[in-house]
Amino acid sequence: MEPLLSLRTFLAEVEALGELREVRGAHWNLELGAIAELSYRSPQPKALLFSEIEGYPSGRVLTGSTGSARRLGLTLRLGDKHTDESLVEALRGKPSAWAAAARDFPVLPVTDAPLLANQVAGEINLLEFPVPRWHEHDGGRFIGTGCLVVTSDPETGVHNGGCYRMEVQDEGRSVTIAAVPGKHGAQHIDAWFARHGRAPVTISFGHDPLLLALGGTEVPLGVSELEYAGAVAGERVPVVIAPDTGLPIPAGSELAIEGWLRPGRLLEEGPFGEWTGYYSGSRRPDLAMEITRLYHRDDPILLGAPPGRPPHDYSYMRTVMKSAMIHDELVATGVPGIRKAWAHEAGGGRLFVGVAIEQRYAGHARQVGHLAAQLPAAAYMNRYVVVVDDDIDPADLDQLIWAVSTRTDPAEDIEIQRRTRGSRLDPMLPEGATPYNSRAVIDACRPWERLRSFPRVAESDPAYLAEVRARWGEVLG
Ligand SMILES: Cc1cc2nc3c(=O)[nH]c(=O)nc-3n(C[C@H](O)[C@H](O)[C@H](O)COP(=O)(O)O)c2cc1C
Structure with missing residues (x-):
């Protein structure tokens, strides 16, 4: 049985809606990103599941996961029949209610999960997976777009899950995490540095896009996105506790890593095509992770969410x-x-x-x-x-x-x-x-x-228009 927040459960549901398309044989270097970009600009973009990626007999990438009212409604557990308007209406009031209920859904540690099928400690190479180079002028291959970076408050132990861009570094042995100062994950990392000289992190790279929506949106500080996800799903989120760092990884994850950040361990990252529609500045140093362990399912699926000139992935x-x-x-x-x-x-x-x-x-x-x-x-x-x-x-x-x-x-x-x-x-x-x-x-x-004297809007009364439409339907089409 698939764990809660498994990406595969989500994909089966999206396929049943007729909103999933499989794309075989695209190249990870720009081609996959360009296909996704063209798709975002089409009238009713589907979710795209890239498989048989050039040079990678296994490993897949999903894009466009939340790009329609039906898919996003499904993701947020609000039903899969929505229009844009009705989805926003259905969502009204929910974020604060979910945040308030989060504490009633503590994560549920489990010892068995499909994620544990393959485990590597020590020599890690993230380029064994089909990490895309999304845009032509990106500084490298970004594995972290739809990812969930889990950190903790060293004082209270409360977790945070944030979505921050992550570039593969050092020929696959490391990744940089570009959390902007002030973001909750960055605050946790700074607090760990000040107290302990290093900061633990776990990262999931493929999961139910609920974790992309929550990790990528401003959830109040002190509320764990994993518990918040439990409140949305109405069930505690099963997690694997990573042995080196003690931090949770969603059991439904496809591919995950754990390890440490240290204040002086920096590598140059970027630029990256960003959500503003422009590349972000120049290449500059950011925190690079010492990865101690990697876990993955067979034929894992990376959750891609590349930004760019809008409309973009998310x-x-x-x-x-x-x-x-x-x-x-x-x-x-x-x-x-x-x-x-x-x-x-x-x-x-x-x-x-x-x-x-x-x-x-x-x-x-x-x-x-x-x-x-x-x-x-x-x-x-x-x-x-x-x-x-x-x-x-x-x-x-x-x-x-x-x-x-x-x-x-x-x-x-x-x-x-x-x-x-x-x-x-x-x-x-x-x-x-x-x-x-x-x-x-x-x-x-x-x-x-x-207000009373402002010129009247030059349009007919809606009731009269409806009457005319009924009478002249044939002419008006
Ligand atoms: C796909 C995606 C990529 C993102 N990349 C970054 C990033 O590189 N750096 C950053 O600070 N925020 C990034 N964000 C925005 C943060 O995820 C968002 O501000 C979120 O609220 C941060 O979580 P936090 O407030 O718990 O730190 C990204 C969001 C998404 C959806």
């Missing part, structure tokens, strides 16, 4: 997760009249957020805009928040641009926040500069004092 997932979380967090502030929030895929689910409100008082729109730009779910790398009236669907870019074009006076309606939380991945950040950014709050609501 931009849809990010949009859905962030839209629901931003909406929830706005409502939780107690500010009234919040109708909908949408974190656009074109902005990687972070840079460009639209919020619709029913205006209740003078200053309401600005209040919502400023709050939205600084919510925990949005603060990292937001750049634009556009607030619109509730006759505008903020998920529809055409409607959003129409509101900005016709309901703003640029001299009055664009507010700037400065020295806010940016990222070293920001293509606008000069090399070596401190990662601040600025952000604009665009108030594209009709001015409060002119």
